[in-house]
Amino acid sequence: MLQQHGALMVLALLVIVGSVAFDSFATAGNAASVVVSSSFLAIIAIGMTFVIISGGIDLSVGSLFVLGGVLAAYGSQYGLLVALALPLGACGVVGLLQGLVIARTGMAPFIVTLAGLLGVRGLMLAISGEGATTYLVKNPAFASLGQGELLGLTYPVYITAALALVAMVLLQRTGFGQNVYAIGGNEQAAALMGVPVARTKVTVYVMSALLAGLAGALNAARLSSGVTILGIGLELDAIAAVVIGGTLLTGGAGGITGTVAGVLLLGVIQSLINQVGNLTSAFQQVVSGAFLALVVVAQRLLSKAQRLS
Amino acid sequence: MRRTELAAVLEAKGISKRFPGVLALDGVHLALLPGEVHALVGENGAGKSTLIKVFTGVYHPDGGELRHHGAPAAFGTPLDAQRAGISTIYQEVNLVPMMSVARNLLLGREPRGRFGVIDATKMYAEAARVLSGYGVETDVRRPLRTLGIGAQQMVALARAVAVDARVVIMDEPTSSLEPREVETLFGVIRRLRDEGIAVMYVSHRLDELYQVCDRVTVLRDGRVAHTGPLAGLDRLKLISLMLGRELNEVKADGLTRFSRDRHRAADGQGPPAVEARGLTRRHVLDGIDVSVRPGEVVGLGGLLGAGRTETAKAIVGAMPLDGGQVLVAGLPLRGGSTTAAIRAGVSLLPEDRKAEGIVPTLSVRENIALAALPALARAGVVSDAKIDRMVEIFMRRLRIKAASPNQLVSELSGGNQQKVLLARWLAVRPKVLLLDEPTRGIDVGAKAEVQALIDELAEEGLGVLLISSDLEELVEGADRILVLREGAVVGELTGDEVTEERIMATIADDRAHLDGDDRGAVR
Known part of the structure; x- marks a missing residue:
C-alpha cells in the first residue's frame, strides 16, 4: 500500500505545502508548466517501468531521446510521416538489438544498454556533424504535434496521458503484462510456468526504445529543432522517477501510477525550488537525489518488515 | 496385464544425458501409461531430476529417443512440453512470490473480458473456486509469498493440473505438506488417474509410494535398476534396489x-x-x-x-x-x-535451505567457513590454511560428496548441501x-x-x-x-x-x- 502509493501521497503533500507557501505556485499556469515539462520524461519513464519490472534496466534511453529528436527534425523536411517513422524505426532497431542480446546471450542489461548509450550518442553526433548541424523542423503539421494546445495544455500532455492509460492496461490486464511481472519476480519459475521469457524481454526493450524515440521526436516538434545537447543523464532521471514511484529496482513489483506520480514529484520539486528563487536549479538535483535515497531506504525497510512478519 | 497393452503416453527409449564429467542418464527406458501412477525412486544423484527435466523439455537428451503418444518428440522448451500436455510440479515451489495467488494460478490463461483484456473479477472468482477444490481457502488477491509453503505447493499443483495435462510429473510434492494436505493431494492424484492421466510420482517417502503408486521404476547411477508393479514388492527390497545393497544389510540397519x-x-x-x-x-x-x-x-x-x-x-x-x-x-x-x-x-539450521541457508554462488569451502570466520580470525585476518584444515575435517567427517572444496555449493545434491550447512554450524562449535x-x-x-x-x-x-x-x-x-x-x-x-x-x-x-x-x- 505504502509502496504503491507513497509517491502519490508525498506528491499531494508537496502540492499542499507549495500552495500554502507560495502564492504563485497553485496557479493554473504553473500547474500547466509542470505537467507540460514533465510529459517527455513521463513517456520515457513509462517504458522504463516495464524494463525495471521485468528485472532489467535501460541506460540507452537518454541517447535514444536525442537521436529521436535529431532524426525527427531531419525527417520533417520529407513530411509528417517520415518525421515520425524515421526516429521510431531507428530507435526500434536499437531496442530490438539490445533486447535480443540481453534475452539470447544472458548478458547484463546494464552493460548492454550502457554500450547502447555510448554507441547511440556517437551515432547522433556523427549524423549532426559533432553537433554542428542543427536540423530545423520545417513541417508545420509535425511542429504542431509538439506545440499545439488544447485547453491550455500542449498535445504531448494528452499523448502522455493516453500512453500511460494504455501502459496501465497492458501491465495489469494482459498476458504480456503478467509475463513481465513473472519474469521480474522469478525468472526461472516464469520459464518453467511456460512464460516466453526471451520474447517478453525483447518486447520490453523495444518498447522502451520506441517510447524514448517518440519522446525525442515530440520534444523536437516542441522546440522546432533537433537539439543535440539535451538528454544527457535523462536515463537516470527516468530510473529515479520509476523507483520513487515504488517500482522495485530488483523487479517483480511496481506500476505505472507510481511512475507518473514519481515524474510529477520530480517536476514539482523543481517548480518549488524555482519558487524559492534564490536557489539555483542545480539545487533541484540535490533534493531529487536526497528524495531518491529516502525512497530506496524506505523500500528496504518495508520489504524487511514484510519478510519478518 | 491389461495396462502394458495400452500405448504409452510418454516414453523414454534408451535416453542418455551427459554432463561434464558425469553420465547422468545411461540408456534409460521408461514408459508412462495413461491412468497409472508411476513411482520414480532412487538416491539423490541417481538421475531422477535429470530424467524429469528431459521429459519436460528443460534438458535435451544426448542419446536415445523420447516418444509422445507413440511418435518421436523433442521438446525444445518447457513451454513446448506444457503445450503437449506435460505438466510438472517441482520440489521447490516454482511460482512468483510477489504476484497474487490468483495471477500465479492462472498465469497464461487468465479469463478475458472485452477487448481481450483480463477480467480481474472473473479471475479472482475462478481462482478461489479452483483452489477450494484443493483445500486452500484464502484471499486469492494476496501475494503468493504470504501463504505457507504447503499452501503454495497446492497452488502449484492446481496450476499444473488445470492446464489440460495428459501427464503430470510430481517431484517430491509432499515434502512441505502436512498430513491433511497430503491426503488432499492423494485424492487429487487418484482423481487424475481415474481420468486416464498418467502421473509420475517422485518421492523419498516410501509410505506414500505404497499408498498411491501402481508401478515403480528404480534409478541407480543413471540406469534403470528395476521396473515393475509396486504391490508385492517388499519395502526392504525396494530400498536395497535403490541403494544397490544386499537385503540383509538394509534389514540390519533399520529404516x-x-x-x-x-x-x-x-x-x-x-x-x-x-x-x-x-x-x-x-x-x-x-x-x-x-x-x-x-x-x-x-x-x-x-x-x-x-x-x-x-x-x-x-x-x-x-x-x-x-x-x-x-x-x-x-x-x-x-x-x-x-x-x-x-x-x-546456539545455532539454527533453517528449514528453507535454498532461501535461508546456502549461498549458491560461493564454494563448498566458503559456505562451510562462513559462520566460523569471526572465531577463526585473528585481528580480522583469517588464515587460509586454518580454513582448509577445518573444511577438510568436516568434509571427511560428514562425508560431503563434492569434486573439491572449491566446487560451487549449488552444484551439489540436496543431501550434500544440507551436510554443508550442518558443517557450517558445527564449525562454530x-x-x-x-x-x-x-x-x-x-x-x-x-x-x-x-x-x-x-x-x-x-x-x-x-x-x-x-x-x-x-x-x-x-x-x-x-x-x-x-x-x-x-x-x-x-x-x-x-x-x-x-x-x-x-x-x-x-x-x-x-x-x-x-x-x-x-x-x-x-x-
Whole structure:
C-alpha cells in the first residue's frame, strides 16, 4: 500500500505545502508548466517501468531521446510521416538489438544498454556533424504535434496521458503484462510456468526504445529543432522517477501510477525550488537525489518488515 | 496385464544425458501409461531430476529417443512440453512470490473480458473456486509469498493440473505438506488417474509410494535398476534396489539410522544448555517454554503452522518477540540478535535451505567457513590454511560428496548441501543446535547419514532441538517431544510415551478439545 502509493501521497503533500507557501505556485499556469515539462520524461519513464519490472534496466534511453529528436527534425523536411517513422524505426532497431542480446546471450542489461548509450550518442553526433548541424523542423503539421494546445495544455500532455492509460492496461490486464511481472519476480519459475521469457524481454526493450524515440521526436516538434545537447543523464532521471514511484529496482513489483506520480514529484520539486528563487536549479538535483535515497531506504525497510512478519 | 497393452503416453527409449564429467542418464527406458501412477525412486544423484527435466523439455537428451503418444518428440522448451500436455510440479515451489495467488494460478490463461483484456473479477472468482477444490481457502488477491509453503505447493499443483495435462510429473510434492494436505493431494492424484492421466510420482517417502503408486521404476547411477508393479514388492527390497545393497544389510540397519537407545543425558537432571521462557509473539507464539540439556535431543511435534519453526527462530533471535527470554547456561541472551545467539553457542539450521541457508554462488569451502570466520580470525585476518584444515575435517567427517572444496555449493545434491550447512554450524562449535527439518527433500542414503550424525553429536554432548514433520524420524531421534499447537506447548512426551501414536493423539486431543471451543479465536 505504502509502496504503491507513497509517491502519490508525498506528491499531494508537496502540492499542499507549495500552495500554502507560495502564492504563485497553485496557479493554473504553473500547474500547466509542470505537467507540460514533465510529459517527455513521463513517456520515457513509462517504458522504463516495464524494463525495471521485468528485472532489467535501460541506460540507452537518454541517447535514444536525442537521436529521436535529431532524426525527427531531419525527417520533417520529407513530411509528417517520415518525421515520425524515421526516429521510431531507428530507435526500434536499437531496442530490438539490445533486447535480443540481453534475452539470447544472458548478458547484463546494464552493460548492454550502457554500450547502447555510448554507441547511440556517437551515432547522433556523427549524423549532426559533432553537433554542428542543427536540423530545423520545417513541417508545420509535425511542429504542431509538439506545440499545439488544447485547453491550455500542449498535445504531448494528452499523448502522455493516453500512453500511460494504455501502459496501465497492458501491465495489469494482459498476458504480456503478467509475463513481465513473472519474469521480474522469478525468472526461472516464469520459464518453467511456460512464460516466453526471451520474447517478453525483447518486447520490453523495444518498447522502451520506441517510447524514448517518440519522446525525442515530440520534444523536437516542441522546440522546432533537433537539439543535440539535451538528454544527457535523462536515463537516470527516468530510473529515479520509476523507483520513487515504488517500482522495485530488483523487479517483480511496481506500476505505472507510481511512475507518473514519481515524474510529477520530480517536476514539482523543481517548480518549488524555482519558487524559492534564490536557489539555483542545480539545487533541484540535490533534493531529487536526497528524495531518491529516502525512497530506496524506505523500500528496504518495508520489504524487511514484510519478510519478518 | 491389461495396462502394458495400452500405448504409452510418454516414453523414454534408451535416453542418455551427459554432463561434464558425469553420465547422468545411461540408456534409460521408461514408459508412462495413461491412468497409472508411476513411482520414480532412487538416491539423490541417481538421475531422477535429470530424467524429469528431459521429459519436460528443460534438458535435451544426448542419446536415445523420447516418444509422445507413440511418435518421436523433442521438446525444445518447457513451454513446448506444457503445450503437449506435460505438466510438472517441482520440489521447490516454482511460482512468483510477489504476484497474487490468483495471477500465479492462472498465469497464461487468465479469463478475458472485452477487448481481450483480463477480467480481474472473473479471475479472482475462478481462482478461489479452483483452489477450494484443493483445500486452500484464502484471499486469492494476496501475494503468493504470504501463504505457507504447503499452501503454495497446492497452488502449484492446481496450476499444473488445470492446464489440460495428459501427464503430470510430481517431484517430491509432499515434502512441505502436512498430513491433511497430503491426503488432499492423494485424492487429487487418484482423481487424475481415474481420468486416464498418467502421473509420475517422485518421492523419498516410501509410505506414500505404497499408498498411491501402481508401478515403480528404480534409478541407480543413471540406469534403470528395476521396473515393475509396486504391490508385492517388499519395502526392504525396494530400498536395497535403490541403494544397490544386499537385503540383509538394509534389514540390519533399520529404516532410520537413529540408534534405538536414548541418549545418556536424556534422563539426567543437569542444568539446561539453553532454556526459553514464555516466548510470545502476537498471533504466532503463545508463551512457549522449551529447554534442552547437553546431550539431549528434544523433538518439536505438531502440525505445519503450529509454531515449531517460529520457536526455533525466536530462540536464535531471528524473529522479533513481544515477550519472553532465552537463557544460555543460565544467562539471558540479548533478544533479536542472531550474532549474540551464535556467540553464546546456539545455532539454527533453517528449514528453507535454498532461501535461508546456502549461498549458491560461493564454494563448498566458503559456505562451510562462513559462520566460523569471526572465531577463526585473528585481528580480522583469517588464515587460509586454518580454513582448509577445518573444511577438510568436516568434509571427511560428514562425508560431503563434492569434486573439491572449491566446487560451487549449488552444484551439489540436496543431501550434500544440507551436510554443508550442518558443517557450517558445527564449525562454530555450538552447545545447542536447532535443526528445522534437517532431512527434508534429501535422499534415503544422505538422510540416514544425517540422522546418524545427529545421534553421534548428541552422544558427544551437543544439545539438539529437532523439528521434523516425519513422525518416524521424530520418534526415533528424540529423547523427549514437545507437541505444539497454535503457538503453545500442549503436551510433553517422555520415555515410553515417545511414540507416533501418542504424538498424533496429543495433536488430536487438542483438536477435539477445540471443537467445543471457539476455533476462530487465535490468542
